[in-house]
Amino acid sequence: MPQLIRFIITRIAIGFLIGSVVGSIVWTTRFADSAASLGLVESYVAQGLFIFLFGDTIALGYLSTALMMESE
Numbered sequence: 489m490p491q492l493i494r495f496i497i498t499r500i501a502i503g504f505l506i507g508s509v510v511g512s513i514v515w516t517t518r519f520a521d522s523a524a525s526l527g528l529v530e531s532y533v534a535q536g537l538f539i540f541l542f543g544d545t546i547a548l549g550y551l552s553t554a555l556m557m558e559s560e
Contacts, residue, residue: 499551507546511539 515535 495554496551499554500547503547503550504543506550507543508539510546511542514542515539 515538
């Protein structure tokens with residue numbers, strides 16, 4: 489696997505993990521109480537989308553910052 493591909497996959501995975509943890513913490517601190525009024529299945533879907541969106545955003549930001557800061 490070329491070095492650039494390995495770099496990109498690693499940085500996106502780390503960023504997604506960080507974002508997912510932050511999204512989970514924000515969700516469990518009752519930031520999104522409006523989803524509690526939904527049914528059980530809809531609440532799980534809302535929670536999954538919320539955590540995914542945090543993970544996706546942080547992953548792209550982490551990759552962008554790593555590409556900008558690391559020069560070889």
